[in-house]
Amino acid sequence: MKMDLSGKTAIVTGGASGIGLAVARALHARGARIAVADLNAGSATEAGKALGGFGEAVDVADEAALVRFINKVERTLGPVDIYVSNAGLGVTDGPGWGAGDAPNAAWDLCWQVNVMGSVFAARHLARKIAARNGHFVITASAAGLLAQIGDAPYSATKAAAVSFAECLAITHGDEGLNVHCLCPEGVNTPLVQGIEGGAQGLGGYLEADEVAQILLKAMEDKRFLVMTHDNTPGYVATKGQDRD
Ligand code: NAD
Numbered sequence: 001m002k003m004d005l006s007g008k009t010a011i012v013t014g015g016a017s018g019i020g021l022a023v024a025r026a027l028h029a030r031g032a033r034i035a036v037a038d039l040n041a042g043s044a045t046e047a048g049k050a051l052g053g054f055g056e057a058v059d060v061a062d063e064a065a066l067v068r069f070i071n072k073v074e075r076t077l078g079p080v081d082i083y084v085s086n087a088g089l090g091v092t093d094g095p096g097w098g099a100g101d102a103p104n105a106a107w108d109l110c111w112q113v114n115v116m117g118s119v120f121a122a123r124h125l126a127r128k129i130a131a132r133n134g135h136f137v138i139t140a141s142a143a144g145l146l147a148q149i150g151d152a153p154y155s156a157t158k159a160a161a162v163s164f165a166e167c168l169a170i171t172h173g174d175e176g177l178n179v180h181c182l183c184p185e186g187v188n189t190p191l192v193q194g195i196e197g198g199a200q201g202l203g204g205y206l207e208a209d210e211v212a213q214i215l216l217k218a219m220e221d222k223r224f225l226v227m228t229h230d231n232t233p234g235y236v237a238t239k240g241q242d243r244d
Pocket of ligand 1: 013014019020037040058059086087089141142183186187188190192
């Protein structure tokens with residue numbers, strides 16, 4: 001039987017586009033009310049409204065703004081059952097850059113969004129979601145499992161994001177938190193279309209909807225971590241805490 005999320009509340013960050021939007025739609029299709037937090041105010045508002053909740057401009061790297069948003073979700077939609085920490089970005093290396101040559105500002109930005117965005121949410125919600133036997137999802141990247149050339153701040157911070165997902169699971173798994181870490185290799189979204197110059201030539205890339213279905217399956221099975229390194233769905237048990 002398919003997972004029924006009727007009456008559940010989900011927050012999706014970066015939910016106005018690409019993977020986040022596909023995940024938000026897939027959760028809503030199972031009955032969840034969706035709150036969208038995204039830098040893009042217009043698309044966030046539109047998506048939230050269409051998916052039974054609301055959306056707002058929120059920078060996940062701004063803890064105070066994120067907490068205000070979480071409080072509003074709890075007040076208006078009810079306690080949070082599912083948190084999808086999906087907002088993320090990379091900074092493309094300049095020509096000839098060595099691994100340490102990206103400016104400090106690029107490292108800071110990737111760290112704040114790709115890592116602290118999840119840390120801030122966990123600080124305020126991990127225990128509450130665990131008490132409801134809910135789900136905390138982090139969209140990391142295959143680059144966090146195997147570094148990608150020319151993308152040091154992205155790869156290194158995505159590796160930290162994978163590690164933080166493991167930290168969440170080993171710390172709060174026994175309290176009832178189900179943690180899933182998405183690590184896709186290449187997904188056809190506006191992010192890569194911008195870098196790769198259009199949807200053509202993205203052979204081997206997954207569609208965002210396919211990633212959303214992989215995640216739903218992991219949630220349904222309450223599998224501890226889901227990795228899609230090389231875009232092959234698979235499960236990795238971490239520190240013996242595979243929840244099956
Ligand atoms: P996307 O650009 O289509 O969507 C990302 C969304 O995040 C955008 O709507 C953007 O406005 C929002 N966002 C960015 N920074 C934010 C912030 N500080 N606060 C709130 N919202 C913010 O990109 P996507 O491909 O769907 O990427 C989603 C996630 O998937 C990212 O974490 C990305 O690193 C990861 N990822 C993507 C791929 C891929 O091939 N597309 C592969 C591996 C991992």
